[in-house]
Amino acid sequence: MTAKAIADKRTLVEYLEAKARRLRWDIIKMVGLARSGHPGGSLSAADIVTTLFFHEMKHKPENKNWPDRDRFVLSKGHAAPVLYAALAESGYFPREDLWTLRKIDSHLQGHPDMRKTPGVEISTGSLGMGFSTAVGMALGLRLDGRNSRVYTLIGDGESQEGIIWEAAMFAAQHKLDNLVGILDYNNMQIDGLVSEIVDIQPVVAKWPAFGWHVIEINGHKVEQILDALDEARSIKGKPTMIVANTIKGKCVSFMERVVDFHGKAPTDEEVDKALAEIEALGPLG
Ligand SMILES: Cc1ncc(C[n+]2csc(CCOP(=O)(O)OP(=O)(O)O)c2C)c(N)n1
Numbered sequence: 001m002t003a004k005a006i007a008d009k010r011t012l013v014e015y016l017e018a019k020a021r022r023l024r025w026d027i028i029k030m031v032g033l034a035r036s037g038h039p040g041g042s043l044s045a046a047d048i049v050t051t052l053f054f055h056e057m058k059h060k061p062e063n064k065n066w067p068d069r070d071r072f073v074l075s076k077g078h079a080a081p082v083l084y085a086a087l088a089e090s091g092y093f094p095r096e097d098l099w100t101l102r103k104i105d106s107h108l109q110g111h112p113d114m115r116k117t118p119g120v121e122i123s124t125g126s127l128g129m130g131f132s133t134a135v136g137m138a139l140g141l142r143l144d145g146r147n148s149r150v151y152t153l154i155g156d157g158e159s160q161e162g163i164i165w166e167a168a169m170f171a172a173q174h175k176l177d178n179l180v181g182i183l184d185y186n187n188m189q190i191d192g193l194v195s196e197i198v199d200i201q202p203v204v205a206k207w208p209a210f211g212w213h214v215i216e217i218n219g220h221k222v223e224q225i226l227d228a229l230d231e232a233r234s235i236k237g238k239p240t241m242i243v244a245n246t247i248k249g250k251c252v253s254f255m256e257r258v259v260d261f262h263g264k265a266p267t268d269e270e271v272d273k274a275l276a277e278i279e280a281l282g283p284l285g
Contacts, residue, residue: 003055009223012055016222018285019089020050024251025278026085026098032271034102037110040261042082044186044219044246045153051225052151053086054285061091064118070148071121071137075130076155076184077111078263083120084108089285092119128161130154131181135167138179138239149178149233157189160198165210171239172211179239180232181212184219186248190262207241219244252277 006012023046031037049072053059057070074083081101088095093107100106107116111125121137124130134152141148154164171179183203187194194200207214213235217224225244232240248262249255252274255266266274278284 022284023085040248073134073152077124087119127158128163132167219246
């Protein structure tokens with residue numbers, strides 16, 4: 001069964017929820033084995049990335065350079081584990097590769113590398129750069145006369161980067177309605193709360209002020225993610241930003257809203273506990 005073949009929405013949502021649990025399981029396992037990496041911001045983005053890869057985007061893992069594919073840019077590149085889990089589950093490379101994360105000679109390094117990993121559109125990790133590249137991709141695709149869409153995931157800490165707003169203005173100027181940004185708004189950055197370090201509020205007002213259509217959702221409700229992506233496709237003449245309210249570390253009790261798990265791996269004991277918690281939530285897709 002593929003997500004595209006599911007006509008009934010309830011079944012589709014359940015299918016995607018199960019896939020998101022699979023991605024979360026893989027994130028914990030790979031970061032645990034690597035003994036380093038970024039679990040918190042990977043878990044907060046899992047439902048969004050799942051919905052993009054397993055329903056919204058047209059792509060062909062067996063033909064990764066298909067010119068008409070939609071593009072995904074993980075601008076918050078440190079959340080590489082969620083991207084790698086989605087790429088493996090899609091079939092870009094064997095799932096076993098995930099267990100080589102961050103090892104010397106692995107194609108899965110700490111941040112996505114387009115030269116190494118099948119399915120990675122652009123190397124990211126320097127905050128703000130992926131988003132601006134996604135804007136350029138959207139313009140390029142339009143100039144090429146292609147119907148492809150570009151989806152890019154940004155962080156709220158990342159939104160403190162000036163280049164985000166420079167690219168935002170450029171995208172609006174060029175009416176890039178083939179571009180969708182998704183803000184993973186977990187209110188945490190590397191070392192504390194975004195609201196206490198450099199607040200990005202009122203962010204739902206900022207994006208329209210920069211010429212974007214904005215949609216605010218709960219980033220863990222698959223149904224809301226599906227509806228927002230549908231709405232984005234109907235918007236003409238401007239790009240869309242989906243402000244997704246999320247929880248850093250989502251679905252692992254001792255990681256949720258714990259800033260330490262931004263860039264710290266769980267211990268072996270914590271891995272076992274986390275995997276059991278994810279399995280208890282329901283079947284893995
Ligand atoms: C230009 C740049 N400055 C600093 C960093 C180091 N860094 C990596 S992740 C991060 C925090 C990002 O926070 P956020 O975007 O909210 O990510 P999330 O909480 O969703 O993981 C920082 C400062 C970086 N990767 N790039």
